[in-house]
Each structure stands twice: as C-alpha cells, then as structure tokens.
Amino acid sequence: MKKILVTGASGVIGTSIIKNLLKRNSDYYIQALANHDEESFSTLDKNKFTFINGDCRDYSLVDSLVSNSNAVIHLAAPSSFLMYKEKPIESTIDTIQIFLNIMESMRKHKVKKIIHASTSAVYEGNKFPYKETMFISPPELKSLSKKMNEDIGKIYSSSSGITAVAMRPMSVYGDDESKKGGYANVISLFVWAMVSGKIPIVWGNGNQTRDFIHAEDAAEMFCLALEKDVYTQSFNVGTGIETSFNEIIDIINSLRKTNIKPKYVPVPIDIYARRLLSDNTLVEKVLGFKPKITIQEGIKRVIKEFESKHIKDKKLADKQEFFKTLLPQEKHSQSKTD
Ligand SMILES: NC(=O)c1ccc[n+]([C@@H]2O[C@H](COP(=O)([O-])OP(=O)(O)OC[C@H]3O[C@@H](n4cnc5c(N)ncnc54)[C@H](O)[C@@H]3O)[C@@H](O)[C@H]2O)c1
Known part of the structure; x- marks a missing residue:
C-alpha cells in the first residue's frame, strides 16, 4: 500500500485530487490534511482514506503525518493573491513556513517525492505562451513565496535526494x-x-x-506527476x-x-x-497530459x-x-x- 499525504485536501484542487487518487489506484491510502472540513469526505472508504482537520503550520502534526507517508501532494496555502495583499506578512510567512515544515520532515523520514502547488503568476513579465524554461522574477508576494518554495525544493532535492515537482496552475x-x-x-x-x-x-x-482549467483536469496533472518518473522540475497546469x-x-x-x-x-x-x-508542450510530452473538460x-x-x-x-x-x-x-x- 502506498501512503499519500495530501495537504489542502478540502480545497477546490484538493477535493478533485482525492477523488482522482482513490479512483486511479486501489493501492493508495490517503491522509488528507486541511484546516477546513469537506462534506463529501464523509462518504469515502475509511480503509483507504482519513481526514485530519489541522494546521500545516504545526510542525509536530506535519511531522507525524509525513513520517507515515511515502509521498506528499502539497496544496495548503492562502490561495488567492488578494490574500497576500490583505495580509502580506502572515500569508507570505505561512506559505514558506508550511513548505519548510514538510520538506524538513520529508528529509528526516526519508520521504522521497513531493508534488507541490506553485503558481503561473511566477511568469509575470514574460511573453505568451508561458513555458517552464522561462526566466522568472515574480513581482508580488504570492508568486515570490511560491518561487521561494520551488527554490527550497531544489535545495532539498540536491542535498537530500527528494524529488520536488512544482506545479504552476493557470486559472x-x-x-x-x-x-x-x-x-x-x-x-x-x-x-x-x-x-x-x-x-x-x-x-x-x-x-x-x-x-482556464477545470479542477478535475488540474488534479489529473498532479496525479500524473506523482506517478511518472520525473525529476525535480516545474510543470504548467493549463490547457x-x-x-x-x-x-x-x-x-x-x-x-x-x-x-x-x-x-x-x-x-x-x-x-x-x-x-x-500556458504552453502545454512539456506536459504533453513528459506527463502525457491532454485536458478533457x-x-x-x-x-x-x-x-x-x-x-x-x-x-x-x-x-x-x-x-x-x-x-x-x-x-x-x-x-x-x-x-x-x-
Ligand atoms: N485555484 C487556482 O487558480 C490556483 C492558481 C495558482 C496556484 N494555486 C495554488 O494551488 C493550491 C490549491 O489551490 P485551491 O484553488 O485548491 O485553493 P483552496 O483555497 O480551494 O484550498 C486551499 C486548501 O488549503 C487549506 N489550507 C490553507 N491554509 C492551511 C493551513 N495553514 N493548514 C492547513 N490547511 C490549510 C484549506 O483548508 C484548503 O483545503 C494553493 O496552494 C494555491 O496557491 C491555485
């Protein structure tokens, strides 16, 4: 049985990821962590799924869940750039601190793969369509903190052998x-x-x-990145x-x-x-992704x-x-x- 920790599981992308994972592989056991409950989770098979209502800023909680996982899909963060405008210090610190909590626990417990949500806003200032190979220099705090997480992922990748795949959702x-x-x-x-x-x-x-990409198509990309043999890199999440x-x-x-x-x-x-x-050339080639909706x-x-x-x-x-x-x-x- 492969144990997957999904943070931010009760959100728009998270709920689709949970459903996708449970449908695609009967060998998965999902630990879903979020600071908001989700009604539809109550109907899921308790032998395959558990929901933990908690805060990812709590290192000991994150550490105990990571220690019991084989891989992580990480989504928990303030999701709109407006939240970073309204609470710049809190939102920026939370985004980075939560990611560090997870990466440090993964290093400690030798968990080797994480798929984490960055943002397409990191591309701002570049020409269209956005390609993963472009130089990025984010102009505001949400995209800056997501880029920092991508960079932190690279550090843990080279120092601890963790594959940290950054997904960059469009809309x-x-x-x-x-x-x-x-x-x-x-x-x-x-x-x-x-x-x-x-x-x-x-x-x-x-x-x-x-x-615009529907959450079910976005979820499929996260799951493909989890299952495919990819290295530490970034992927667009778009159509x-x-x-x-x-x-x-x-x-x-x-x-x-x-x-x-x-x-x-x-x-x-x-x-x-x-x-x-998004330029979807890379995700089509490496992940075999094509949008359905x-x-x-x-x-x-x-x-x-x-x-x-x-x-x-x-x-x-x-x-x-x-x-x-x-x-x-x-x-x-x-x-x-x-
Ligand atoms: N939706 C988009 O268009 C979009 C675009 C770019 C990036 N993203 C990123 O994708 C991720 C998921 O986005 P979404 O649209 O599903 O967001 P959402 O707001 O629907 O979900 C966020 C989830 O994170 C959880 N969460 C937030 N802070 C937490 C904390 N401290 N502890 C525990 N749980 C916490 C919430 O409970 C929720 O389950 C986010 O990281 C977001 O920045 C989304």
Missing part, C-alpha cells in the same frame, strides 16, 4: 467554489451573479484572457487555450438563453494581467451545481447574506492571474 475553477467566497475563480463569480439575476461586474473591457472574460459571459448567456450585459469598471489594482496562457462543459457544470445547491433547494435562504457580500464583485474576483 483553476471547480464545480462548487462556494467555500472560497469572493476569492473564487471569475467563472464562478460570473455564474453566481448571472444565475442570481444580477449584473456581472467586469474589470476593464472584458477582453483580458485566462487559461493551452485562452478565453476572454467577455467570452465567458457569452457562454453563460448562451447556455442559459439569457442576454445579460456586464457592467465594466476600471481595474482597481495596480498589477493586473491582461493575458494568461472544455470551457463550455466546465461552465455548464458550474451553472448546474449552483442551480441545484443554491437556487432550487432551501440552502439559498441561508446563503443570501453570503452572496450579498459577493455581488457586485468590485472588491474581489478577477484576480491578477488566478
């Missing part, structure tokens, strides 16, 4: 991102607004693009296709047979990406999930206040890149 969205609230992907924010009969707020003119915010709104309108026009507002932050696009299919799933969970059933009543804080989304949404 990941999932069927249900309600736990993320205002930090959810812009696809969710637009769907939530438009299905609720509200006007979506778009920063700029809506022609900015992102390489190689860019879609503009205006196109997202058009797709939602056409799927729902509506004609809602967005409200365009000036971009309220200083560093803002106009494009985001089209943007139309992904958006259809987000709409379906929102309608079934929050519109048709009584949960909507409880969520009214929550969604009022989300809409309009002048404050949050449409993060710099992810």
